[in-house]
Amino acid sequence: MKRALLSLLTLTLAASAQAQQAKELRLGIFPNVTHAAGLVGVNKGLIQKELGSGVKLVVKEFANGSQVNEAFAAGAIDAAYVGPGPAMNAFMRGVPIQVYAGAANAGAVLVGRKDSGIRNVKGLAGKKVAVPTRGSTQDISLRHLLHENGLKASDEGGNVTIVPIDPANMPAAFAGKQVDAALVQEPWGAVMEGQGAKLIVNEKGIWEGGNYTSTVLVVNTKYAAANPENVKDLLRGHLAAINLIKKSNAGAQKAISDQIYAFTGKRPNSAELFKALARTKVTWDINLKTLAEYAQLNKEAGFARAVPDLNKFVNLNVVKSLAK
Numbered sequence: 001m002k003r004a005l006l007s008l009l010t011l012t013l014a015a016s017a018q019a020q021q022a023k024e025l026r027l028g029i030f031p032n033v034t035h036a037a038g039l040v041g042v043n044k045g046l047i048q049k050e051l052g053s054g055v056k057l058v059v060k061e062f063a064n065g066s067q068v069n070e071a072f073a074a075g076a077i078d079a080a081y082v083g084p085g086p087a088m089n090a091f092m093r094g095v096p097i098q099v100y101a102g103a104a105n106a107g108a109v110l111v112g113r114k115d116s117g118i119r120n121v122k123g124l125a126g127k128k129v130a131v132p133t134r135g136s137t138q139d140i141s142l143r144h145l146l147h148e149n150g151l152k153a154s155d156e157g158g159n160v161t162i163v164p165i166d167p168a169n170m171p172a173a174f175a176g177k178q179v180d181a182a183l184v185q186e187p188w189g190a191v192m193e194g195q196g197a198k199l200i201v202n203e204k205g206i207w208e209g210g211n212y213t214s215t216v217l218v219v220n221t222k223y224a225a226a227n228p229e230n231v232k233d234l235l236r237g238h239l240a241a242i243n244l245i246k247k248s249n250a251g252a253q254k255a256i257s258d259q260i261y262a263f264t265g266k267r268p269n270s271a272e273l274f275k276a277l278a279r280t281k282v283t284w285d286i287n288l289k290t291l292a293e294y295a296q297l298n299k300e301a302g303f304a305r306a307v308p309d310l311n312k313f314v315n316l317n318v319v320k321s322l323a324k
Contacts, residue, residue, distance in 0.1 A: 022227045024056040025234060028068050028080030031061065031168055031263040033186040033276040034107040034215045036256055037284075038081040040241040043255040043262075047237030055230055061263045063166040064133035072097055078223040079234060083137030084291060085298055087218050091313050092304055098224070098312075100231065101217040101238055101319040105287065106210035107280030108138055109189035110145070110201035116180040118200060121149040130165040130173060130182035135303045137214055139164075140294070141206050142183040143301045156302070168264045171195060185214070186276030187260070187268040194272050203279040210281070212290040235319050238284065245282045253277065284319050 027047070029038040041047040048057045060077055062068050065086025071077045072095050081103050091097055112118035118127065124146065131139040139162060143153055152158025165173050167188040173179050174192055181200065182192065193199055204210035217238055224231045245252040253273045261267040268276070288310060295307035 021055075022078070022223065022230060023054065024058050025051060025079065025223075025227075025230050026058045026060060026077045027234070028060050028062050028071060028077045028082070030063065030081065030185075031260040032107075032188070033256060033273070033280050034083075034104040035081040036245055036252065036277070036280065036282050037103045037238055037241045038217075039259040040245055040252055040255045041237045043259040044241065044244065046240040046244070047234060050233040050237040050240070051230065052233070055233070063168070064164075065136050066133045069095065072218075072220060075220075077220070078227075079217065079219045079231075081215055082218055084213055084216050084294055085135060085137040085140050085303070086133075087216055088295060088298055088308050088313065089135060089303055092306065092308050096221040097218045098221050099216045099286070099314045099316075100219045100224070101235060101284045101316065102213050102286040103215040103217050103238070103282070103284070105213055105281040105283060106203040106206070107214050107276070108141065108183060108185045108206055109199060109203055109279065110142070110181060110183045110206065111189050111192050111197040112181040112200050113174050113177065113179070114196040114198055116198075118181055118198070120200060121145050122151070123200075124149075124160050124181060125151055126159050127180040128161045128163050128178070130163050130170050130179040130184065132167050132184065133164045134162075135298075135301075137294075138183045138185065140297050140301045140303065144207065144297050145183075145201065147300075168266055186279055187256075187272050190272040190275040190279075191268055193275075194269070208287075208290050208293070210279075211287055212294065213286050214280075216286065232318060232322065235322055239319070239323055242282055242284055245277075249274070249277065284323060286314060286316065288314065 065082050068080045068082045069090040154161045167184050170182050171192050298304050
């Protein structure tokens with residue numbers, strides 16, 4: 001009798017846990033090559049395959065980190081690919097998120113409009129420079145480059161005007177002469193080069209020789225606590241996408257191109273995507289040293305009063321166990 005009751009209790013608890021498990025996972029992603037793992041994971045169905053038929057992957061497209069932070073704060077998404085800058089700022093404001101994996105290193109360049117006369121970073125003096133959004137990874141990287149070259153943004157008392165523009169709209173902004181230069185994620189730098197823009201600083205010159213984390217995979221900690229298996233499946237799909245990208249550049253290019261087109265109605269050509277992927281290292285790992293330095297840059301740029309505790313901000317335990 002006791003054994004029967006115990007079995008019934010076990011089944012009841014299991015059914016209760018299953019009932020509480022979320023039936024969907026809402027994932028945010030940008031139409032950028034720095035989000036290649038997410039784009040391929042979504043387009044090839046790798047993430048949905050790992051989640052299985054019981055959990056629906058709901059994909060939400062964003063243009064910048066500010067939009068992602070708003071969505072996290074509103075409880076509208078459960079996970080997202082995003083730059084470390086916006087993620088840090090949300091974390092320090094108390095938004096319940098944590099970095100569960102890296103997604104990409106480098107993958108951003110500084111380009112100038114072909115008729116702007118800009119030849120180097122010092123040439124940005126008196127110019128308008130586009131970044132995806134205020135406080136983005138690219139915004140902070142740009143300000144650091146300016147400081148290294150004796151310049152400042154106009155909101156810091158200098159003469160370089162920083163203009164927030166969604167990356168997919170930057171080629172049109174260049175064509176309309178709304179800005180003179182842009183520090184932007186791929187493939188949009190390569191797209192603008194294809195339209196005649198000049199490469200001023202490549203991905204290695206932006207910061208730390210290109211060995212810096214530019215995109216992370218962030219998860220809502222409340223969702224993770226309630227749905228640990230869903231998070232593991234998300235990370236399994238993330239790793240599968242990274243492996244596919246490493247094994248098949250052509251296959252990855254097609255998946256990225258198709259997904260960017262689905263999001264934006266704009267399709268980078270194969271030459272642009274090849275160049276963009278060559279400038280981006282897709283990886284699940286995170287360079288914690290450069291992440292700590294980036295936190296200092298974020299503070300230096302005035303977007304945060306302090307730096308986060310990386311032991312609380314980053315949790316790579318699950319992805320490390322799965323990557324073995």
